[in-house]
Amino acid sequence: MADEHYGAIFQLSACRELLDAHPESLRIREQVEALEEAMPDRPGVVVSFCRTIIETTCKTILTDRSVQVDPSWEAPKLIAEALKYLNLGPSEDGGVDAKLRSGAESLVRGLNQIIVGVVEIRNAHGSAAHGADAYEPLLDSRYAEILARATDAVVGLLFRTHLRSAHHDPLSRFRYGDHSDFDEYIDNDYGPFEVLDVPLIASEALYHTDFQAYRAALVLFRQEQEPEVEETTREEASP
Structure with missing residues (x-):
């Protein structure tokens, strides 16, 4: 039974906003819905999908910009590559606010540390643990919620910035009607x-x-x- 703390529905608000704007994004929709349904009873599944959603978002951004994605790249590398093509620190005059950009990039990269820590916990106690005992305690849902909320915030920041910049620098891949x-x-x-x-x-x-x-x-x-x-x-x- 779901924890009363989460109520009847757990949703990733930023991801949902993007899905509403881009209903054809079936792969991300599938991942987001699977994560939401897993909270809070299957925290190990939540952790797995958080990393997957981040990787899918970064791959989408890079592909939209005609950047060849190496299949071996994982979340940290994908985030680093995606950040090269996003202006995270726009100022009012259209330039770049260096302090804002630096802070935003630090915020995004900080997610990697959360991912590393929670994945370590998942490997030891989560439902996806390698060779775990059948009666091993599940990962505490609080850790899964922290990662899910952080993932939602970062995905929202990356993708909104990506779409906003596309107005001035048309992407290699976009929908009819975007312009x-x-x-x-x-x-x-x-x-x-x-x-x-x-x-x-x-x-x-x-x-x-x-x-x-x-x-x-x-x-x-x-x-x-x-x-x-x-x-x-x-x-x-x-x-």
């Missing part, structure tokens, strides 16, 4: 048109027919926008 202003720009100049009485949207047709051409035009569109954004920012800052 609605660009789609509107295309559709205003081309279409609508029909093929065999089927109405087609120009931007959507280009995305699905020739993704690389779509992305190349998107990159150019973003580059042309930057001077306009900078000029607007200067005008707003002027007394």
